[in-house]
Amino acid sequence: xxxxxxxxxxxxxxxxxxxxxxxxxxxxxxxxxxxxxxxxxxxxxxxxxxxxxxxxxxxxxxxxxxxxxxxxxxxxxxxxxxxxxxxxxxxxxxxxxxxxxxxxxxxxxxxxxxxxxxxxxxxxxxxxxxxxxxxxxxxxxxxxxxxxxxxxxxxxxxxxxxxxxxxxxxxxxxxxx
Amino acid sequence: xxxxxxxxxxxxxxxxxxxxxxxxxxxxxxxxxxxxxxxxxxxxxxxxxxxxxxxxxxxxxxxxxxxxxxxxxxxxxxxxxxxxxxxxxxxxxxxxxxxxxxxxxxxxxxxxxxxxxxxxxxxxxxxxxxxxxxxxxxxxxxxxxxxxxxxxxxxxxxxxxxxxxxxxxxxxxxxxxxxxxxxxxxxxxxxxxxxxxxxxxxxxxxxxxxxxxxxxxxxxxxxxxxxxxxxxxxxxxxxxxxxxxxxxxxxxxxxxxxxxxxxxxxxxxxxxxxxxxxxxxxxxxxxxxxxxxxxxxxxxxxxxxxxxxxxxxxxxxxxxxxxxxxxxxxxxxxxxxxxxxxxxxxxxxxxxxxxxxxxxxxxxxxxxxxxxxxxxxxxxxxxxxxxx
Numbered sequence: 015x016x017x018x019x020x021x022x023x024x025x026x027x028x029x030x031x032x033x034x035x036x037x038x039x040x041x042x043x044x045x046x047x048x049x050x051x052x053x054x055x056x057x058x059x060x061x062x063x064x065x066x067x068x069x070x071x072x073x074x075x076x077x078x079x080x081x082x083x084x085x086x087x088x089x090x091x092x093x094x095x096x097x098x099x100x101x102x103x104x105x106x107x108x109x110x111x112x113x114x115x116x117x118x119x120x121x122x123x124x125x126x127x128x129x130x131x132x133x134x135x136x137x138x139x140x141x142x143x144x145x146x147x148x149x150x151x152x153x154x155x156x157x158x159x160x161x162x163x164x165x166x167x168x169x170x171x172x173x174x175x176x177x178x179x180x181x182x183x184x185x186x187x188x189x190x191x
Numbered sequence: 192x193x194x195x196x197x198x199x200x201x202x203x204x205x206x207x208x209x210x211x212x213x214x215x216x217x218x219x220x221x222x223x224x225x226x227x228x229x230x231x232x233x234x235x236x237x238x239x240x241x242x243x244x245x246x247x248x249x250x251x252x253x254x255x256x257x258x259x260x261x262x263x264x265x266x267x268x269x270x271x272x273x274x275x276x277x278x279x280x281x282x283x284x285x286x287x288x289x290x291x292x293x294x295x296x297x298x299x300x301x302x303x304x305x306x307x308x309x310x311x312x313x314x315x316x317x318x319x320x321x322x323x324x325x326x327x328x329x330x331x332x333x334x335x336x337x338x339x340x341x342x343x344x345x346x347x348x349x350x351x352x353x354x355x356x357x358x359x360x361x362x363x364x365x366x367x368x369x370x371x372x373x374x375x376x377x378x379x380x381x382x383x384x385x386x387x388x389x390x391x392x393x394x395x396x397x398x399x400x401x402x403x404x405x406x407x408x409x410x411x412x413x414x415x416x417x418x419x420x421x422x423x424x425x426x427x428x429x430x431x432x433x434x435x436x437x438x439x440x441x442x443x444x445x446x447x448x449x450x451x452x453x454x455x456x457x458x459x460x461x462x463x464x465x466x467x468x469x470x471x472x473x474x475x476x477x478x479x480x481x482x483x484x485x486x487x488x489x490x491x492x493x494x495x496x497x498x499x500x501x502x503x504x505x506x507x508x509x510x511x512x513x514x515x516x517x518x519x520x521x522x523x524x525x526x527x528x529x530x531x532x533x534x535x536x537x538x539x540x541x542x543x544x545x546x547x548x549x550x551x552x553x554x555x556x557x558x559x560x561x562x563x564x565x566x567x568x569x570x571x572x573x574x575x576x577x578x579x
Binding site for chain 2: 083084085086087089091092093100102104106107108109113132133134136137158159160161162169170
């Protein structure tokens, strides 16, 4: 079974002959903060406006019919033209899940922190900040987590240039990056 | 100037009183990065009020090697051995999650016999991983005998793994669409023999350790992780089940052939270190049960294929996938973003130890310094998994 794909311009009418709609309560609550969506059974994929992401997470967490209580993952992505953040929210006991995608401009990637909604996001947001340079506004403690305090650059970006080793000859493979 | 002199003059007496008055101050100390019971290189900055922990801040990243970036520069096939290095005590569980993610992306169906072999090895791996946890947990709390006993049993399974995969720790065994090779002759008999006498050994552990008063005093009522906080912090695996959360991906989001197998999910409500200990001890027994069922099933499938047909170059169609499995430490997730080429555009590893370690301050706050060792042991972290 193919996963719904946020990369190709989805969704309605192209991939699946009869696109499934969002559950009614979610469609009403989320309103126009959702830019794109696709639904495949219990698996929902959303692309939302960056500034609305904390509210979207709160709505999904506090949903009455089947709340999504488990923040499984939060990760930064470098799409090339722009950056992004992907959230995976699951219901506590079961396969139902929502994948939330956010696209951010490369020049100034910032979006609200969701630590107030899911404390589990704390370290995950710090990781995305240091690895991709994505600013999570309102994060209580945005220090580097895995990298040293004085690390320069954001290693998981595709255009990251590897620093040469201080004692060795420059590595020609580094040019390939 | 001795104490008597001090008290003899009025001025000095005041000074002396001040010096001997009972003042308290908070003390900040480092635990780690080199500390035998941090299970690797983890640094905890502890703020102490006497023996009580006021604040505990974990500092991680000492083992960070940017494996995600490394994997984004390798082909899908080349990534398999790198997945071994995340959680190096449960390498087969990592292999399992990664190959499932790629197979899902490509829409590959693997043969049933392969699924049973994978589940068999994943469950034996769970036993091995829990035995290491049990041994080191005992070591942290001062019970050295248990460590030796656990490693004696682990050795038998490692020999089986070595005969199958050629390696004792980092197996590089599962392949996209199947396995590297079939089980060696004699594996099933040896495994049955081990699983046959293993319950007796577990009973010995219980006698030595579980019912030991000293051990109970160290873990009973120590390191509370309330259910609500565990949900907020996305705690999974035995830690969640020790906090009364009835969640196990093998049951709640079943994958592979788990729906066809019979097993129970142990859940304990006590929310403390002892509950987490009991969960893992019971899981060892359930894994044994699962492994025996797989062996029975494999008997009937002798000679069937263990590898699906997959293209020589693995190039999944553009798309993304998040696949999760129940590793010995909790929810193991693998996120892949494919752009249609032979390397993933984004590879992300949702490491269970990373998420679970975040809850350490909650459990450590308000407890004794000595309890931190017990709490940390009950999380069962692997720093390779935390730092990646």
